[in-house]
Amino acid sequence: MSGIVGYIGKSSAxxxxxxxxxxxxxxxxxxxxxxxxxQEKIEIRKEIGRIEDLKTLLEMEPITGGNIGIGHTRWASHGSPTISNAHPLSDDQSQFYVVHNGIIENYRQLKNELITKGHVFCTDTDTEVIPHLLVQHDTGNFEExxxxxxxxxxxxFALAIMSKHQPDTIIGISQENPLIIGFGQNEAFLSSDISALLSYAKEIYPIKNGEIAILKANEIKVQTIEGETIKPEKRIIEWTEDDFSLQGYEHYMLKExxxxxKAIKNTLEGRLTENGVNIPELEPFLKESFEYRKIDIVANGTSYHSGMIGKKVMETLLDIPVEVSISSEFRYxxxxxxxxxxxxxxxxxGETADTLSALREAKQYGCKTIAITNKRRGNIARKADYTICTNAGPELAVPATKAYTTQITALYLLAIALTEKTKGHGLDRIPEMLKELHQLPEEVEKTLIMTQDAIDQFAQVTEDQYRLFLIGRGLDYVLALEGALKLQEVAYLHADAYAAGEMKHGTMALITPxxxxxxxSTQKHLRDKTISNIKEIKARDAFVVGVTTIGDDDVSEIVDEVMYIPEVHPFLMPIIAAxxxxxxAYYAGTVRGYNVDRPRNLAKSLTVE
Structure with a gap:
């Protein structure tokens, strides 16, 4: 969360x-x-709101000249969204200028110590202690x-820092929080994400823990904190500008x-064979003896719901108990x-702070770790023992969509590989799963064609609603949780998900005409019970929309509207029905007039706990 950029070169900063x-x-x-x-002075411009608001301010109050600078777009964690709390931040003597992602955990102690030494603070942020500390410990040499x-x-934290006394230099630091150097033609960049660099650089270097990047107009140095020079191993940017463009869509969420x-096909490519699963990234792991007594799946938000699907499938196929935990709870x-x-x-x-903490906790106990992520060079991928990259391509809308379905796909591949490795009791179910996984991208394409227009019409019903319920059993219950989350974050609906059989244990009191x-209702073996639950709700005059498979007349006869989707293997239905x-969620958000790509109070990469 929050974004850092830096530039040094000959163009307009x-x-x-x-x-x-x-x-x-x-x-x-x-x-x-x-x-x-x-090169003579440093000027700051800050504004609340989005980048367009900052651009408007700069049209009225331009910064004249300058080809060195740092910038920041903020998701508030310490202090409300105000101009004074916006970054860059400086000290009370305007000597050092800092943009910061992450959390300074001991900032209260540092702030109190600095106040006793005469420093005056004017923001509610943890970041402000950094420029004050730089003043307090100033040696006259910026790097020192x-x-x-x-x-x-x-x-x-990730930091980009400038100094009044050395205005030709930017220093970048990454400590468990991403910051990347971009190498251009006689210019250099800093960014917390590759997406900012695509128009300017083809080669990058992610700054590692314990390293300092020193950017000057004529040289880029990477050193350890102790001062030892490091030769950065440059990497080619794999994504293109087309990956980050809207390509004719009105919103990134709909595009994604x-x-x-395509994203699911990319996740399967090179891993799904005619007769089984081959995950090259896991070859060393799968060659080891398998003596694990338990599998723990750890994630947040939508990824947690993916993990819940993975748990149910793994427990069906394997002879090992599987537990899924929320990352922010797992550590404690x-x-x-x-x-x-x-x-x-x-x-x-690959940067979620809670999940990184959970990963560190697991490794402290000697657990073997596997990461499932869309960023093969993110912190989580670097720190896990093994990584399965979903290869979904950039996801720029805050609500996760293709991330969810590709994570489930990756979990299925892992479940099959582990079942084949351990000769699990679900081994005889693998051939059918493999056959249908080959067809999965086509079935998803078919679902998009079948449902888009009908869902757009139903979304109109939500315009004047303030609450909505989703129910399901088994895998459908997990799907209901994810559906509710999407409606909450995109349409700001009070959407609640329930296991269908639990409605009569209290929640039925909220069902009104x-x-x-x-x-x-996508799981055949649970359909009769789900139908009974639907009838109970209909008896209270609720307006029920059924989501079921083609040809299911039993559900269609008792609901007000029905949404048909293709029938695939029961394990794959959570992808199709998603x-x-x-x-x-997308159409409900747009019909209610909200920015579905940028929901209020949310950010895409949650790099603070």
């Missing part, structure tokens, strides 16, 4: 920083700001001062929903852990 920040606003859009040096201050900071057939509430636990962590961004209920729920 203002225009480049604004363009880069525009590509990072999915990381935070509460406020934005830039600081630019013209930064090296002196860094050990005082506890937490996970429609990209799911996990059961016994040892080298006999296999821990699977899931994160679209006309209240919308989405009843999911499509109409994603589309419903």
């Amino acid at each position: 203002e225009s480049i920083l604004l363009d880069c920040l525009t590509h990072l606003d999915y990381r935070g859009y509460d406020s934005a700001g830039i600081a630019i040096s013209n 001062t930064v090296r002196k201050v860094l050990p005082l900071l506890k937490g996970s 929903i429609m990209e799911q057939p 509430e996990h059961g016994p852990l040892s080298e006999k636990n296999l821990v699977i962590v899931i994160s679209q961004s 006309g209240v919308p209920v989405i009843a999911l 499509i109409p729920l994603q589309l419903l």
Whole structure:
């Protein structure tokens, strides 16, 4: 969450920083700001709101000249979204200028110490202690001062810093929080995400923990905190500008929903064979003896729902208990852990702070770890023992869509590989799963065609609603949880998901005439029971929309409206049935007039706990 950019070269820093920040606003859009040096002085402009608001301010109050600068787009974690709390931040003597992602965990202690020494603070942020510390420990040498201050900071953070006394230099630091150097033609960039660099650089280097990047107009140095020079191993950017463009769609969310057939195909490619599953990234792991007593799946939000699907499938196929945990709880509430636990962590961004903490916790106990992520070079991928990259391509809308379906796909591949490895009791179910996995991208494409227009019409029903219920059993219940989350974050509906059989144990009191209920019925072996639950709700005059498979007349006869989807293997139905729920959230959000790509109070990459 929050985005950092930096530029040093011969072009206008203002225009480049604004363009880069525009590509990072999915990381935070509460406020934005830039600081630019013209080699004589450093000027700051900050504004609440999105990058467009900052651009408007700069049209009225331009920064004249300057080809060195840093910028930031903020998701507020410490202090409300105000101009004073917006980054860049400086000290009370305007000597150092800082943009910051992450959390300084000991900032209260540092702030109190600095106040006793006469420093005056004017924001509610943890970030403000950094420029004050730089002033307090200033040696007269910018690099030495930064090296002196860094050990005082506890937490996970990325920083870009400028100094009034050395205005030709930017220093970048990454500590458990992403920051990337971009190498251009006689110019250099910093960014917390590759998306900001695509128009300017083809080669990058992710700054590692314990490293400092020193950017000057004529040289880029990477050193350890102790001062030892490191030769950065440059990497080619794999994504293109087309991957980050809207390509004719009105919103990224709709584009990414429609990209799911391709994204799932990419997840399967090179891993799904005619007769089995081959995951090259896991070859060393799968060659080892398998002596694990338990599998733990750990994730947040939508990724947690993916993990819940993975748990149900793995427990059906394997002879090993599987538990799924919320990342933010796992670190403090996990059961016994040892080298006999296999821990699977899931994160679209590969930077989720809670999941990183859970991963570190698991490794402290000697657990073997596998990451499922969309960023093969993210922190989580670097720290896990093994990584399965979903290869879904960039996901720029804050609500996760193709991340969800590709994570489930990756979990299915892993479940099959582990079942084949251990000769699990579900081994005889593998051939049918393999056959249908080959057809999965086509079935998702078919679902998109079948449901898009009908869901758009149903979304009109939600315009004047303030609550909605989703019900289902088994895998459909997990799907209901994900559908409710999407409606909450995109349409701001009070959407609640329930296991269908639990409605009569209290929640039925909330069912009133006309209240919308989405009843999911995609699992044949649970259909009769689900139908009974639907009848109970209909008896209270709710408006029920059924989501079921083609040819299911039993559900269609008792609901007010029905949404048909293709029938595939029961394990694959959570992917197919996710499509109409994603589309419903999208159209419900747009019909209610909301920015579905940038929901209020949310950000894409949650790099703070």
